[in-house]
Amino acid sequence: MSLSSEQLVEALRAAGEPTRLRILALLAREELAVMELCQILDQSQPRVSRHLKLLAEAGLIERFPDGAWVFYRLSAAGPVRGLIDQALALIAPGDRLAEQDQARLTNVRAARSQAAAAYFTQNAGRWDKIRSLYVAEGEVETAILNAAGEGPFARVVDLGSGTGRMLTLLGPRARAAVGLDLSQQMLNIARTNVAQAGLASCELRHGDIFATNLPGASADLVVVHQVLHYLADPPAAVAEAARLVAAGGRLLIVDFAPHKLEFLREQHQHRRLGFTDAEMERWLSSAGLSRVKVHALPPKREPGLTVKIWSAERGREPVRSAA
Secondary structure (H helix, E strand, O other): OOOOOOHHHHHHHOOOOOOHHHHHHHOOOEEEEEEEEHHHHHHOOOHHHHHHHHHHHOOEEEEEEEOOEEEEEOOOOOOOHHHHHHHOOOOOOOOOOHHHHHHHHHHHHHHHHHHHEEEEEEEEHHHHHHHHHOOOOHHHHHHHHHHHOOOOOOOOEEEEOOHHHHHEEEEEEEOOEEEEOOHHHHHHHHHHHHHOOOOOOHHHHHHEOHHHHHHHHOEEEEEEEOOOOHHHHHHHHHHHHOOEEEEEEEEEEEEOOOOOOHHEEEHHOOOOOOOOHHHHHHHHHHHEEEEEEEEEOOOOOOOOEEEEEEEEOOOOOOOOOOO
């Protein structure tokens, strides 16, 4: 794809202002909230919002609300994104404003990490109580690695990343990885964990599992780990996850077999109490995936939860012989 002359002029005009160029450079590092940008740029909220509005109208950035906050990120792909990348690459190393903004971004990240750690500490018991109901996490993760395969993977997509454990587990086998989650608190925890693991190629993004806005057939491994039981429409999420799987790629779904632990619905917002193999295979088949495999990890004691790992693949297009 290419830009019309009018689109190119509009994009250049939007980017060609000092504060807006700084905003683009910051969003190239990660998605940020309006108030975070105000803090880093040391400018008022109305002024920053005006700059953001112009950048969004030119298609250079994307805007998305999250409760009372509004977040921004660079446009994902296409000629406009290429233009941004080229412009930012021309900023000289050691540029005073760029270094100042990076230092302030580092402070914002530190404050965010402290808040995320406190949040996780306050809520850790919720996950620990559930984890106590099934086999050790190490056994589950070993099974996930076996189901995923050795790789290396060109691109891994983790939908509903939570604390980012699947990214830190599978990231070493991937050249690039993207994690999506609707919770900014969880994304903050995941960012910290990914950074501590030294995985510079992992990107965390705010995103909806039902509408990821990621390009189709773009990942050779897609993971949906302990997410479906929270959702009102699991088959729709499976369909969206499958859409991302490239030819020859694989989708892994990790969740629970059917169970009767009603307290998980009442106290932990589980909408579904597990999934049968038949319904999961039906959803995967409807989404165009095949070669479904199932691995079960029963609990060590009853009552407990059986963890299931469903894997499915998208077949490669048949090779056509030359006429």
